[in-house]
Amino acid sequence: MYNTILITGGAGFIGSHVVRLFVNKYANYRIVNLDALTYAGNLENLKDIKDKSNYTFVKGDITDEAFIDELFATYSFDAVIHLAAESHVDRSIMDPLAFIRTNVLGTATLLNTARKYWKDNYENKLFYHVSTDEVYGSLGEEGFFTEETSYDPRSPYSASKASSDHFVMAYYHTYHLPAIISNCSNNYGSHHFPEKLIPLAIHNIKNNKPVPVYGKGENVRDWLFVEDHARAIDTIFHKGRVGETYNIGGFNEWKNIDLINLLCMIMDKKLGRAPGTSAKLITFVKDRAGHDLRYAIDATKLNKELGWAPSLQFEEGLEKTVEWYLTNEEWLDHVTSGSYQDYYSEQYQKR
Ligand code: NAD
Numbered sequence: 001m002y003n004t005i006l007i008t009g010g011a012g013f014i015g016s017h018v019v020r021l022f023v024n025k026y027a028n029y030r031i032v033n034l035d036a037l038t039y040a041g042n043l044e045n046l047k048d049i050k051d052k053s054n055y056t057f058v059k060g061d062i063t064d065e066a067f068i069d070e071l072f073a074t075y076s077f078d079a080v081i082h083l084a085a086e087s088h089v090d091r092s093i094m095d096p097l098a099f100i101r102t103n104v105l106g107t108a109t110l111l112n113t114a115r116k117y118w119k120d121n122y123e124n125k126l127f128y129h130v131s132t133d134e135v136y137g138s139l140g141e142e143g144f145f146t147e148e149t150s151y152d153p154r155s156p157y158s159a160s161k162a163s164s165d166h167f168v169m170a171y172y173h174t175y176h177l178p179a180i181i182s183n184c185s186n187n188y189g190s191h192h193f194p195e196k197l198i199p200l201a202i203h204n205i206k207n208n209k210p211v212p213v214y215g216k217g218e219n220v221r222d223w224l225f226v227e228d229h230a231r232a233i234d235t236i237f238h239k240g241r242v243g244e245t246y247n248i249g250g251f252n253e254w255k256n257i258d259l260i261n262l263l264c265m266i267m268d269k270k271l272g273r274a275p276g277t278s279a280k281l282i283t284f285v286k287d288r289a290g291h292d293l294r295y296a297i298d299a300t301k302l303n304k305e306l307g308w309a310p311s312l313q314f315e316e317g318l319e320k321t322v323e324w325y326l327t328n329e330e331w332l333d334h335v336t337s338g339s340y341q342d343y344y345s346e347q348y349q350k351r
Helices: 013-025 065-075 089-094 096-118 156-175 197-206 226-239 256-271 300-306 314-327 329-335 339-349
Strands: 004-008 030-035 055-059 079-082 126-132 179-184 186-188 211-214 220-225 245-248 253-255 282-285
Touching (some): 004 013, 013 030, 030 065, 065 096, 079 226, 089 156, 096 126, 096 156, 126 156, 126 226, 156 179, 179 226, 186 226, 186 314, 197 256, 197 314, 211 256, 220 226, 220 256, 220 314, 226 245, 245 300, 256 282, 256 314, 314 329
Parallel strands (some): 004 030, 004 079, 030 055, 079 126, 126 179, 179 245, 211 282
Antiparallel strands (some): 220 253
16 A cells, blocks of 8 residues: 655654564565654664665654655655654653754654645555654543543643644644544553663663652553554554544553562562562652653554554563563663763752
8 A cells, every 4th residue: 555654763662663563564665764863763773674675764853854855755755654753751841942843843844745745646645643642631540531632731742742743633634634643651662761761660670779760659651562552553554544543552550659569579580689679779759840640541442443452461561571671781781871871860860
């Protein structure tokens, strides 16, 4: 159905799993991975597929209008799967403008260029925008986010993603650009940059460093294994209805503190430490400003309409994830050197 697909942000955490899945599964597609290689982008994430004949990497910035135009002219894309973003809430609190630039202006630049190149024939064209459940704001102890939940973003990150979602739907309604959005819950798995809760905790436990937990660890998140997210994107990309939004989630809610305790138990086992050793590293730190209490996704529409369901139980996925970090120490050492140290001390050590 498609020939050449542009995947943006493919050197990042989720993007690299999506690129790998598409390159390996669809030999008939040409996959072009466009990534600016910010601190979060890492080509080591894709070293297993880098020489495949249907894969091309291009370094570039989605906010660079002339460059994006030239890229469309060169490759004649018939679909875009857009994941490139500034993705970390804490960084968005430090520097909101970077998030507005990439997430809003960058998305609008891609939309505008896709429209320019596709507008004479929208047939077999698709702009698939990957977004987050954080656009819906925060839940109390009950209820779930559905596709009908009103947007209520609370952080600069979620506000920038909400804005980008609105632009995608505005291009669909105003110009009839064929577009689909998916909003997914928190992902975990291999190749996750260690500023995020799970890889940060694994890294610190391994190195006997304090494991920072915001507030009292009461915040609840719904966790999904990243490869299940990539499968959901594949399903929605091929079977989803244009103009629709699909929520993706794991039906897997965890309080941060319960999750960290589970992780400590797994780490004790894997590192041959006495039970309870890793849990002693847990350190409660000042809560994140505007910290949303609870996110929980209702993914019924995706399940009923397109037949997708998560494949892994959380404990199994978490064990796999821990094993990956423990056997890929080089990857972790590489990404935690240099500028990561400056970020880490700014975020956790100067409180
Ligand atoms: P990530 O930070 O790991 O990766 C983002 C990638 O985008 C990096 O490779 C980075 O180099 C690239 N990038 C950043 N700015 C760019 C620019 N201006 N031009 C080109 N490339 C640029 O993020 P992730 O966690 O893999 O998230 C990917 C997408 O999925 C994001 O849109 C995010 O909002 C969404 N999402 C993430 C989660 C999650 O749990 N991580 C959940 C739901 C949705």
